[in-house]
Amino acid sequence: MKTHTLIALLIGLLVFAACDSKVFYDETCRVDEQGWNMDDKLVYNIDVDDTAQTYLCCLDVRVRNDYPYSNIYFFLSTVYPNGDVAVDTNIEFQLAAPDGKWMGREQGRYVDGRYPFCYFRFPERGSYQFVLRHAMRDTLLRGVKDVGLHIEHK
Numbered sequence: 532m533k534t535h536t537l538i539a540l541l542i543g544l545l546v547f548a549a550c551d552s553k554v555f556y557d558e559t560c561r562v563d564e565q566g567w568n569m570d571d572k573l574v575y576n577i578d579v580d581d582t583a584q585t586y587l588c589c590l591d592v593r594v595r596n597d598y599p600y601s602n603i604y605f606f607l608s609t610v611y612p613n614g615d616v617a618v619d620t621n622i623e624f625q626l627a628a629p630d631g632k633w634m635g636r637e638q639g640r641y642v643d644g645r646y647p648f649c650y651f652r653f654p655e656r657g658s659y660q661f662v663l664r665h666a667m668r669d670t671l672l673r674g675v676k677d678v679g680l681h682i683e684h685k
Contacts, residue, residue, distance in 0.1 A: 552684075553683040553684050554681070554682075554683050554684075555584075555586055555682045555683055555684055556575075556577050556680065556681070556682040557679065557680075557681045557682070558575050558679060558680055559591065559677050559678070559679035559680075560573035560574070560575070560663075560677060560678060560679070561676070561677045562675045562676060562677055562678065565671070565673075566669075566671035566672055566673045567665050567671070567672040567673075567675050568670065568671055568672075569664065569665060569666075569667075569669070569670050569671075569672070570664070571664070572662050572663065572664050573662070573663040573664075573678055574660060574661070574662050574663075575660070575661040575662075575663070575680040576658060576659070576660050577658070577659045577660075577661065577682070578657070578658050578659075579612075579653040579655075579656055579657060579658075579659055580656055581653070582652065582653050582654060582655060582656060583652075584652070584653075584684055584685070585650055585651070585652050585684075585685040586650065586651050586652070586653075586682045586683065586684060586685060587647055587649075587650055587651075587682070587683050587684075587685050588647070588648055588649050588650070588651050588680070588681075588682050589645050589646060589647045589648065589680075589681040589682070589683075590605070590622070590624070590645075590646050590648060590663075590678055590679065590680060590681070591643065591644070591645050591646075591678065591679035591680075591681050592624060592626070592635070592643070592644050592645075592646060592675070592678055592679075593641050593642070593643050593644075593675070593676040593677050593678070593679075594626060594641065594642050594674050594675050594676060595640055595641060595642075595674045595675075595676060596633070596637065596640055596641065596642055597640075597674060598626065598642070598673075598674030598675065599673070599674060600626070600667070601625065601626055601627040601628075601629070601631070602623055602624060602625050602626055602627075603623070603624055603626060603665065603667065603675070604621065604622065604623050604665065604666035604667055605621070605622040605623075605624075605663055605664065605665060605666055605678075606619040606620070606621060606622075606663070606664045606665075606666045607619065607620045607622055607648075607661060607662070607663050608620070608661075608662045609659060609660070609661055609662075610659065610660040610661075610662065611654070611655065611657075611659060612655055612656070612657025612658055612659065613655065613657075620649075621666065622648050624644070624646040624648075626642070626644065641676055645681060650685060651682075661680055663678060663680070
């Protein structure tokens with residue numbers, strides 16, 4: 532086999548291996564470095580064509596390793612293509628064990644975790660909007676770097 536053919540084959544295999552066909556949506560929103568105000572919203576816009584598919588919804592949460600709590604609460608609302616708004620869903624994730632050990636993956640000053648929270652089927656085609664706010668008691672929540680919405684085919 533010629534060298535250029537082998538290289539093309541290897542590149543093709545790498546591209547194929549890098550593609551994750553299960554991922555439907557993956558977007559991350561940064562939080563203000565000074566802190567996440569309880570009135571600040573993270574917004575994720577999603578265009579949907581397939582209403583028969585079931586999806587697994589997760590939040591990717593990145594906090595600094597000096598985040599002061601072992602958990603985090605969120606309010607998540609959904610705006611449907613027809614303009615209807617679903618009532619806030621309350622979501623809680625444990626970020627650390629009772630002994631203080633982080634449950635996510637530590638990388639330098641940050642701890643990353645992916646937290647599944649529901650299976651979802653989009654009832655209609657069109658543009659959806661997911662709006663996320665923190666639901667902690669702090670008016671200004673410090674230590675959260677960013678939060679991503681990750682949706683994959685079940």
